[in-house]
Amino acid sequence: MDKKEKQLLHRELETYEDMGVLLYLNGRSTTPKRIEKAYRIAEDGNYMRDYIQDESGKLQAVSFDFVKN
Structure with missing residues (x-):
């Protein structure tokens, strides 16, 4: 993961x-x-x-799961 990708992920997670x-x-x-x-x-x-959304479609959670190649 390069520096730009890391910054984007950081901002995204903070927003959530x-x-x-x-x-x-x-x-x-x-x-x-x-x-x-x-x-x-x-x-x-x-x-x-x-x-993961609630009944009205509002974002409730984000789950990150590891998947092997």
């Missing part, structure tokens, strides 16, 4: 956090910092995102 959107990493509640670290050290795979 400011909106009150819950963040999950591999099924566990987490922080933007832990997701950023996971992205930096990921080897032999990548993270898939799952956007």
Whole structure:
């Protein structure tokens, strides 16, 4: 992950956090910092995102799950 990608991810995660959107990493509640670290050290795979909405379609949570290549 290069510097620009890291900055974009950081801003995105902070925006979610400011909106009150819950963040999950591999099924566990987490922080933007832990997701950023996971992205930096990921080897032999990548993270898939799952956007979770409530009944009205409002974004409620984002789940990041590791997927092996």
